[in-house]
Amino acid sequence: MPLVLIEGAVIGCPHGGQCKLTGGSPSVTVKGQGVLTAGKEGGFTFGSAASPVPGMVSPCSAVTPAGAPQPCVTTPTLPPGLSISLTVSGQPVLLATASGITASGAGPGTWQVVDPGQTILEAS
Template structure:
Protein backbone atom coordinates (compact mmCIF):
# COMPACT_ATOMS: atom_id res chain seq x y z
CA UNK A 1 0.00 0.00 0.00
CA UNK A 2 1.03 3.60 -0.55
CA UNK A 3 0.18 6.86 1.21
CA UNK A 4 -2.62 9.03 -0.17
CA UNK A 5 -1.62 12.52 -1.35
CA UNK A 6 -3.30 15.53 0.24
CA UNK A 7 -3.23 19.26 -0.33
CA UNK A 8 0.26 20.41 0.68
CA UNK A 9 1.97 17.34 -0.81
CA UNK A 10 5.29 18.11 -2.51
CA UNK A 11 6.34 17.04 -6.01
CA UNK A 12 9.97 17.06 -7.14
CA UNK A 13 11.32 17.29 -10.68
CA UNK A 14 14.52 15.72 -11.96
CA UNK A 15 16.15 19.18 -12.11
CA UNK A 16 15.84 19.76 -8.36
CA UNK A 17 12.60 21.75 -8.40
CA UNK A 18 10.07 21.24 -5.61
CA UNK A 19 6.49 22.44 -5.61
CA UNK A 20 3.62 22.19 -3.11
CA UNK A 21 0.25 21.03 -4.47
CA UNK A 22 -3.05 22.77 -3.81
CA UNK A 23 -6.66 22.02 -4.61
CA UNK A 24 -7.42 18.99 -2.46
CA UNK A 25 -10.98 17.64 -2.58
CA UNK A 26 -12.76 18.61 0.68
CA UNK A 27 -15.15 15.62 0.41
CA UNK A 28 -12.36 13.48 1.90
CA UNK A 29 -9.78 14.92 4.26
CA UNK A 30 -6.84 13.66 6.25
CA UNK A 31 -6.03 15.78 9.28
CA UNK A 32 -7.98 18.63 7.69
CA UNK A 33 -6.29 18.53 4.26
CA UNK A 34 -8.28 17.56 1.17
CA UNK A 35 -7.26 14.45 -0.73
CA UNK A 36 -5.79 14.92 -4.23
CA UNK A 37 -7.40 13.00 -7.08
CA UNK A 38 -6.31 11.98 -10.58
CA UNK A 39 -5.67 15.03 -12.74
CA UNK A 40 -4.59 17.32 -9.89
CA UNK A 41 -0.96 16.55 -10.75
CA UNK A 42 -1.13 17.36 -14.47
CA UNK A 43 0.05 20.71 -15.80
CA UNK A 44 1.89 21.81 -12.63
CA UNK A 45 4.70 24.29 -13.37
CA UNK A 46 7.72 24.11 -11.08
CA UNK A 47 9.01 27.62 -11.78
CA UNK A 48 12.57 28.88 -11.95
CA UNK A 49 14.67 31.30 -9.94
CA UNK A 50 13.87 33.98 -12.54
CA UNK A 51 10.18 33.04 -12.76
CA UNK A 52 8.92 31.79 -9.38
CA UNK A 53 5.41 30.34 -9.13
CA UNK A 54 3.03 30.04 -6.15
CA UNK A 55 3.82 26.96 -4.09
CA UNK A 56 7.43 26.78 -5.32
CA UNK A 57 9.81 25.53 -2.64
CA UNK A 58 12.95 25.06 -4.75
CA UNK A 59 13.35 26.33 -8.32
CA UNK A 60 13.73 23.98 -11.26
CA UNK A 61 17.15 24.35 -12.86
CA UNK A 62 16.13 22.93 -16.26
CA UNK A 63 17.48 24.87 -19.23
CA UNK A 64 16.72 25.04 -22.92
CA UNK A 65 19.44 24.47 -25.59
CA UNK A 66 20.41 28.16 -25.51
CA UNK A 67 20.95 28.02 -21.73
CA UNK A 68 17.81 29.91 -20.72
CA UNK A 69 15.49 28.68 -17.98
CA UNK A 70 13.02 25.95 -18.96
CA UNK A 71 11.20 24.97 -15.77
CA UNK A 72 9.42 21.62 -15.77
CA UNK A 73 5.70 21.19 -16.41
CA UNK A 74 4.14 17.93 -15.19
CA UNK A 75 2.13 15.46 -17.24
CA UNK A 76 -0.44 12.99 -15.89
CA UNK A 77 0.71 10.27 -13.51
CA UNK A 78 1.97 6.89 -14.67
CA UNK A 79 1.01 3.57 -13.05
CA UNK A 80 1.02 2.68 -10.18
CA UNK A 81 0.37 6.21 -8.96
CA UNK A 82 -3.42 5.99 -8.68
CA UNK A 83 -5.44 3.96 -6.19
CA UNK A 84 -7.31 0.98 -7.61
CA UNK A 85 -9.87 1.02 -4.78
CA UNK A 86 -10.15 4.47 -3.16
CA UNK A 87 -11.98 7.18 -5.12
CA UNK A 88 -13.45 10.59 -4.44
CA UNK A 89 -16.17 11.87 -6.74
CA UNK A 90 -15.52 8.94 -9.08
CA UNK A 91 -11.82 9.79 -9.49
CA UNK A 92 -9.01 7.61 -8.11
CA UNK A 93 -6.89 9.26 -5.42
CA UNK A 94 -3.23 10.04 -6.06
CA UNK A 95 -0.68 7.95 -4.18
CA UNK A 96 2.87 8.47 -2.96
CA UNK A 97 4.00 6.15 -5.78
CA UNK A 98 2.86 8.71 -8.39
CA UNK A 99 5.44 9.72 -10.98
CA UNK A 100 5.47 11.00 -14.52
CA UNK A 101 7.23 12.85 -17.28
CA UNK A 102 7.86 16.58 -17.38
CA UNK A 103 7.77 18.63 -20.54
CA UNK A 104 9.96 21.69 -20.09
CA UNK A 105 9.27 24.22 -22.88
CA UNK A 106 12.06 23.96 -25.47
CA UNK A 107 14.09 21.47 -23.43
CA UNK A 108 14.44 17.68 -23.20
CA UNK A 109 11.84 15.90 -21.03
CA UNK A 110 12.54 15.11 -17.41
CA UNK A 111 10.62 13.31 -14.68
CA UNK A 112 8.63 14.14 -11.58
CA UNK A 113 7.88 12.14 -8.43
CA UNK A 114 6.37 12.61 -4.98
CA UNK A 115 8.81 14.03 -2.43
CA UNK A 116 6.26 14.27 0.43
CA UNK A 117 2.66 13.00 0.38
CA UNK A 118 1.58 15.66 2.90
CA UNK A 119 0.38 13.12 5.50
CA UNK A 120 1.42 9.82 7.05
CA UNK A 121 -1.89 8.30 8.18
CA UNK A 122 -4.02 7.11 5.25
CA UNK A 123 -2.84 4.36 2.91
CA UNK A 124 -4.61 2.93 -0.13
CA UNK A 125 -4.22 -0.05 -2.42
CA UNK A 126 -2.47 0.72 -5.67
Protein backbone atom coordinates (compact mmCIF):
# COMPACT_ATOMS: atom_id res chain seq x y z
CA MET A 1 0.00 0.00 0.00
CA PRO A 2 1.24 3.53 -0.69
CA LEU A 3 2.26 5.91 2.07
CA VAL A 4 -0.01 8.77 3.17
CA LEU A 5 1.32 12.30 2.59
CA ILE A 6 1.82 14.56 5.59
CA GLU A 7 2.53 18.27 5.93
CA GLY A 8 6.06 18.80 4.65
CA ALA A 9 5.74 16.16 1.90
CA VAL A 10 7.70 17.20 -1.19
CA ILE A 11 6.27 17.27 -4.71
CA GLY A 12 8.26 17.89 -7.86
CA CYS A 13 7.59 19.27 -11.32
CA PRO A 14 9.15 18.13 -14.62
CA HIS A 15 11.52 21.12 -14.66
CA GLY A 16 13.32 20.30 -11.40
CA GLY A 17 11.12 22.36 -9.10
CA GLN A 18 10.45 20.90 -5.68
CA CYS A 19 8.30 22.29 -2.86
CA LYS A 20 6.94 21.18 0.50
CA LEU A 21 3.15 21.01 0.87
CA THR A 22 1.41 22.67 3.81
CA GLY A 23 -2.05 22.64 5.34
CA GLY A 24 -2.15 19.21 6.93
CA SER A 25 -5.17 18.24 9.01
CA PRO A 26 -4.54 18.54 12.76
CA SER A 27 -7.15 15.84 13.49
CA VAL A 28 -4.94 13.03 12.09
CA THR A 29 -1.19 13.34 12.53
CA VAL A 30 1.92 11.28 11.87
CA LYS A 31 5.15 12.27 13.58
CA GLY A 32 3.36 15.44 14.76
CA GLN A 33 2.45 16.54 11.21
CA GLY A 34 -1.09 16.62 9.85
CA VAL A 35 -2.04 14.34 6.97
CA LEU A 36 -2.79 16.03 3.66
CA THR A 37 -6.23 15.69 2.13
CA ALA A 38 -7.41 16.09 -1.46
CA GLY A 39 -7.23 19.67 -2.66
CA LYS A 40 -4.09 20.72 -0.77
CA GLU A 41 -2.02 20.10 -3.89
CA GLY A 42 -4.18 21.82 -6.51
CA GLY A 43 -3.36 25.36 -7.67
CA PHE A 44 0.07 25.22 -6.06
CA THR A 45 2.75 27.32 -7.79
CA PHE A 46 6.37 26.19 -7.80
CA GLY A 47 8.77 29.07 -7.37
CA SER A 48 11.51 30.16 -9.71
CA ALA A 49 15.05 31.23 -8.88
CA ALA A 50 13.94 34.85 -9.35
CA SER A 51 10.70 34.44 -7.38
CA PRO A 52 10.99 31.82 -4.63
CA VAL A 53 7.89 30.65 -2.76
CA PRO A 54 7.54 29.46 0.84
CA GLY A 55 8.55 25.83 1.18
CA MET A 56 10.57 25.81 -2.05
CA VAL A 57 13.27 23.13 -2.02
CA SER A 58 14.50 23.80 -5.56
CA PRO A 59 13.26 26.22 -8.25
CA CYS A 60 11.25 25.35 -11.35
CA SER A 61 13.27 26.23 -14.45
CA ALA A 62 10.28 26.56 -16.83
CA VAL A 63 10.30 29.67 -19.02
CA THR A 64 8.01 31.19 -21.63
CA PRO A 65 9.04 31.08 -25.30
CA ALA A 66 10.38 34.63 -24.75
CA GLY A 67 12.62 33.33 -21.94
CA ALA A 68 10.74 34.80 -18.95
CA PRO A 69 10.41 32.54 -15.88
CA GLN A 70 6.93 31.03 -15.58
CA PRO A 71 7.04 28.19 -13.03
CA CYS A 72 4.65 25.27 -12.98
CA VAL A 73 1.19 25.44 -11.38
CA THR A 74 -0.41 22.18 -10.25
CA THR A 75 -3.84 20.74 -10.89
CA PRO A 76 -5.62 18.46 -8.38
CA THR A 77 -4.55 14.84 -8.01
CA LEU A 78 -5.63 12.25 -10.53
CA PRO A 79 -6.65 8.78 -9.31
CA PRO A 80 -5.03 6.57 -7.99
CA GLY A 81 -3.37 9.21 -5.81
CA LEU A 82 -6.36 9.52 -3.48
CA SER A 83 -7.15 7.02 -0.74
CA ILE A 84 -10.36 5.02 -1.00
CA SER A 85 -9.99 3.68 2.56
CA LEU A 86 -8.90 6.69 4.64
CA THR A 87 -10.66 10.05 4.82
CA VAL A 88 -10.34 13.04 7.13
CA SER A 89 -13.38 15.29 7.54
CA GLY A 90 -14.94 13.56 4.54
CA GLN A 91 -11.94 14.19 2.25
CA PRO A 92 -9.72 11.39 0.95
CA VAL A 93 -6.08 11.63 2.01
CA LEU A 94 -3.32 12.07 -0.55
CA LEU A 95 -1.04 9.11 -1.23
CA ALA A 96 2.56 8.77 -2.39
CA THR A 97 1.15 7.65 -5.77
CA ALA A 98 -0.40 11.11 -6.28
CA SER A 99 0.34 13.02 -9.47
CA GLY A 100 -1.36 15.58 -11.66
CA ILE A 101 -0.94 17.93 -14.58
CA THR A 102 1.18 21.08 -14.45
CA ALA A 103 0.88 24.19 -16.55
CA SER A 104 3.86 26.46 -17.14
CA GLY A 105 5.57 28.68 -19.66
CA ALA A 106 7.16 25.53 -21.09
CA GLY A 107 3.78 23.82 -21.61
CA PRO A 108 2.00 21.03 -19.74
CA GLY A 109 3.78 18.41 -17.69
CA THR A 110 3.18 16.12 -14.73
CA TRP A 111 3.93 16.69 -11.06
CA GLN A 112 4.64 13.79 -8.72
CA VAL A 113 5.50 13.02 -5.11
CA VAL A 114 9.21 13.12 -4.32
CA ASP A 115 8.97 12.45 -0.56
CA PRO A 116 5.75 11.60 1.33
CA GLY A 117 7.22 13.02 4.56
CA GLN A 118 6.82 9.83 6.60
CA THR A 119 7.30 6.04 6.46
CA ILE A 120 4.69 4.83 8.98
CA LEU A 121 1.11 5.24 7.73
CA GLU A 122 -0.11 3.49 4.58
CA ALA A 123 -3.56 3.45 2.98
CA SER A 124 -5.24 2.05 -0.10
